[in-house]
Amino acid sequence: MGASLPLGGVPGESRRSRGPKTLPGQAQRRCAGRGRRTRIGGMTETAVSGAAVAEALRAGTRAPSPHNTQPWLFATRDGEIDVRLDESRVLRVCDPDGREAVLSCGAAVLNIRLALAAEGTACATTLLPDRREPLLLATLRLGAGRTPSAQDRRLAGVIAARHTHRRPFTGEAVPAAARHVLVRAAADEGARLHLLDGPGQFDTFAALLRRAEHVQRHDPAFVAELAEWTGRGDRGDGIPAAAGGPRPSSEPALSLRDFRGADATDATDATVAREYERTPLVAVLTTPGDTRRDALRAGQALQRVLLTATAAGLSASFLAQPVEVPRVRAELRSLLGGRDFPQTAWRLGHGHPGTPTPRRALDEVVTRPGTGERP
Ligand SMILES: Cc1cc2nc3c(=O)[nH]c(=O)nc-3n(C[C@H](O)[C@H](O)[C@H](O)COP(=O)(O)O)c2cc1C
Numbered sequence: 001m002g003a004s005l006p007l008g009g010v011p012g013e014s015r016r017s018r019g020p021k022t023l024p025g026q027a028q029r030r031c032a033g034r035g036r037r038t039r040i041g042g043m044t045e046t047a048v049s050g051a052a053v054a055e056a057l058r059a060g061t062r063a064p065s066p067h068n069t070q071p072w073l074f075a076t077r078d079g080e081i082d083v084r085l086d087e088s089r090v091l092r093v094c095d096p097d098g099r100e101a102v103l104s105c106g107a108a109v110l111n112i113r114l115a116l117a118a119e120g121t122a123c124a125t126t127l128l129p130d131r132r133e134p135l136l137l138a139t140l141r142l143g144a145g146r147t148p149s150a151q152d153r154r155l156a157g158v159i160a161a162r163h164t165h166r167r168p169f170t171g172e173a174v175p176a177a178a179r180h181v182l183v184r185a186a187a188d189e190g191a192r193l194h195l196l197d198g199p200g201q202f203d204t205f206a207a208l209l210r211r212a213e214h215v216q217r218h219d220p221a222f223v224a225e226l227a228e229w230t231g232r233g234d235r236g237d238g239i240p241a242a243a244g245g246p247r248p249s250s251e252p253a254l255s256l257r258d259f260r261g262a263d264a265t266d267a268t269d270a271t272v273a274r275e276y277e278r279t280p281l282v283a284v285l286t287t288p289g290d291t292r293r294d295a296l297r298a299g300q301a302l303q304r305v306l307l308t309a310t311a312a313g314l315s316a317s318f319l320a321q322p323v324e325v326p327r328v329r330a331e332l333r334s335l336l337g338g339r340d341f342p343q344t345a346w347r348l349g350h351g352h353p354g355t356p357t358p359r360r361a362l363d364e365v366v367t368r369p370g371t372g373e374r375p
Contacts, residue, residue, distance in 0.1 A: 048116070048119075048121050048142050052116070052119050052121070053076055053081070053142075054362060055115060055119070056081070056111075056112045056115035056116045056119075057074050057076075057081070057112065057362055057365075057366065058115075058362060059111040059112060059114070059115035059156070059159045059160075060072065060074060060083070060108035060109070060111045060112040060115075061108070061359045061360065061362070061365060062111055062159050062160060062162070062359065063104055063105075063107035063108040063110075063111050063299075063303060064104065064107055064162075064164060064302075064303075064306065064318070065100075065101070065104035065107075066091055066094060066095055066100045066101070066104065066320065067091060067094070067225075067226065067229035067230075067238065067239060068229065068237050068238050068239050068357045068358075069089045069090075069091060069101070069104070069229065069237060069238075070086075070089065070104075070237050070359065070360055070365065071085060071086045071087075071089035071090055071098075071101040071104055071105065072084070072085070072086060072104065072105045072108045072365060073085075073086045073365055073366075073367045073372055074108075074112075074362075074365055074366050074367070075366065075367045075368065075369045075370065075371070075372070076366075076369065077369035077370060078369075079141060079142050080139050080140060080141050080142065081112060081123075081139070081140040081142070082136060082138070082139050082369070082370075083105055083108060083109050083112070083136075083137050083138045083139075083140070084105075084135045084136050084137060084367070084372045085098065085101060085102060085105055085135045085137055086101075086365075086372075087135065089101065091225055091229075092225070093219070093221045093222045093224075093225045094216075094222060094225060094226070094324055095324065099295050099343075100320065100324070100344075102137060102292055102295040102296055102299065103295050103296075103298055103299040103302055103343060103344065104299060105137045105138070105296070105299060106137075106138075106295065106296040106297065106298060106299015106300045106301075106302070106303070107299045107300065107302055107303035107306075108299075108303075109125060109137075109138045109140070109296070109299065109300055110189070110299070110300040110303040110304055110307075111159050111303060112140060113125060113140065113300075114152055114155050114156040114159065114307070115156050115159065116140075116142065117146075117148050117149075117152040117156065118148050118152050118153050118155075118156035118157070119148070120145050120146060120147065120148055121142055121143070121145060121146075122142075122143045122144055122145070122146045123140045123141055123142045123143055124140070124141045124143055125138055125139070125140050125141075126138065126139045126140075126141070127293055127296045127297070128292065128293055128296070134292075135372060136372075137292075137296055138296065154311050155304070155307040155308065155311060157311075158307055158310040158311050159307065161310055162306055162307055162310040163243075163353070163354030163355065163356055163357070164243070164316065164317060164318060164354060164357075165315035165316060165317055165351040165352070165354040166243065166244055166245030166256055166257075166259070166317050166354075167245045167246060167274070167351055167352060167354075168245070168246070168274050168275060168276045168277055168351075169276075169277045169280055169315060169347070169349030169350055169351045170277070170349065170350045170351070171277045171278070171279075171349075171350075172349070172350045173281075174281045174314060174348055174349060174350075178309075178312045178314060179195055179281070181308055181312065182195075182283065182305055182308055182309060182312075182348070183195065185301070185304040185305045185307075185308040186285055186301045186304065186305050188301075188304060189297055189300040189301035189304050190287070190297045190301065191285055191286065191287050191297060191298050191301030191302075191343070192285070192286045192287070192340055193283050193284070193285055193286075193301075193305060194283065194284045194285075194286060194336050195281060195282075195283050196281075196282040196283070196284065197281065201282075201335065202253075202279065202282055204335055205282050205284075205322070205332070205335065205345070206253055206254055206282075208322040208328050208331055208332055208335070209254055209255050209319055209321055209322050209345075210255050211322075211325075211328055212321035212322040212324065212325040212328040213255040213257070213321045215325050215328070216257075216321060216324070216325065217258075226257075226259075230244075230259050235358070236358045236359055236360035236361065236364070237358065237359075237360055238357075238358075239259050239357060240355070240357060240358070241259065241260060242355045243259065243354070243355045243356075243357050244258065244259030244260045245259075245274075245276075245317075246272050246273065246274040247260070247272070247273045247274070248273065248274065248275070248276050249273035249274055249275050250275065252276035253276065253277070253278050253279065253280070254276075254280065254282070254319060254347055255321070256276075256317060256319070257318075257320075257321065277349060280347040280348060280349045281347070281348045281349060282319070282345065282346070282347055282348075283305070283345065283346050283348055284332065284336060284342050284344075284345045285298060285301060285302055285305065285342070285343045285344050285345070285346075286298075286336060286340035286341055286342050286343060287301075287340060287341055287343055288339070288340055288341075289341065290341040294341065294343075295343065298343035298344070302343070302344055305346075306346075309348060313350070314348055314349065314350065315348070315349060315350065315351030315352075315354065316346045316347070316348050317346060317347045318344060318345070318346055319345040319346060319347055320344050320345060322342070322345065323342045323343065323344055323345060329342055332345075
């Protein structure tokens with residue numbers, strides 16, 4: 001096989017599929033459909049088909065990202081998948097350091113890992129594999145076949161169903177067993193999930209959220225950037241007005257980001273005032289450090305938490321404002337004990353199915369191997 005799995009080998013997109021391919025660096029085998037396993041000397045080797053890789057990359061694109069910017073680029077080469085940061089899609093005002101964009105790429109990495117695992121392909125992930133290439137965030141080396149765990153299957157099975165839910169929740173409490181699995185999901189990826197149900201913690205968080213939301217809402221540059229990414233019509237990125245929540249009928253306990261923008265008068269139910277639940281479960285994800293590597297770990301943890309929540313029938317809204325405003329982030333850090341660094345926050349509860357947001361086609365996010373450039 002040649003040196004790469006070329007973009008033209010990504011089936012199901014606007015380019016014509018060239019049929020299943022074996023990834024280079026692995027034994028060339030007849031790959032029907034999603035790949036085929038052969039036993040060699042007691043080991044199981046997998047020839048991963050182009051279709052399976054394309055499906056995994058498509059799963060990567062289902063990751064959440066701030067304002068649905070989708071700041072990732074993927075390339076396949078020598079039995080590996082590279083995940084790069086697309087700097088042109090970093091939000092200059094909301095996310096000047098690109099931390100949230102890196103979180104999003106980490107979330108995409110987890111989706112790719114899970115999609116491959118669910119198809120029976122193990123992969124070894126190296127974060128920041130090349131110092132000279134800071135935009136190369138992760139390389140996934142596709143390895144031997146392995147039997148997918150029930151958990152891999154369960155989480156991969158809800159990648160497409162997971163959405164950000166910005167509507168009112170029912171008020172039903174998140175059961176203790178579900179809280180436990182969410183905390184464990186974050187720990188599995190080297191992060192920590194703090195559930196703010198201690199005395200006063202919820203109220204303090206709500207006050208920090210109000211402050212951060214106030215700062216952002218009164219920053220014309222922030223408002224302009226948000227407007228730029230909201231209601232973009234048929235584009236494959238940004239947030240459709242319908243994905244925003246309805247106007248609250250009374251001051252809600254937690255201030256949600258307002259995506260209704262100029263489209264607020266549309267005939268969507270975003271214009272109908274609704275009562276929000278009083279005490280949703282608030283969770284804050286933290287990491288021991290605040291480097292790019294920490295953000296990549298946090299991104300994978302973020303996505304494992306969200307998929308675990310989805311699989312448990314829970315809904316989640318991001319409440320990232322207090323983490324995005326530096327001085328509020330410092331206070332949030334103190335609230336959590338002052339050691340770890342907050343990476344993102346959510347409200348969790350029982351909601352109704354969310355509105356899907358669009359994604360760009362694979363053609364737009366797959367680059368030539370080793371370059372980060374489109375073919
Ligand atoms: C790091 C990060 C921060 C986010 N912050 C917010 C936020 O503060 N408010 C919000 O409503 N959505 C927030 N989102 C959710 C994105 O808007 C959402 O993921 C994107 O629109 C794609 O939609 P989906 O999650 O339904 O697939 C955030 C997502 C990420 C990854």
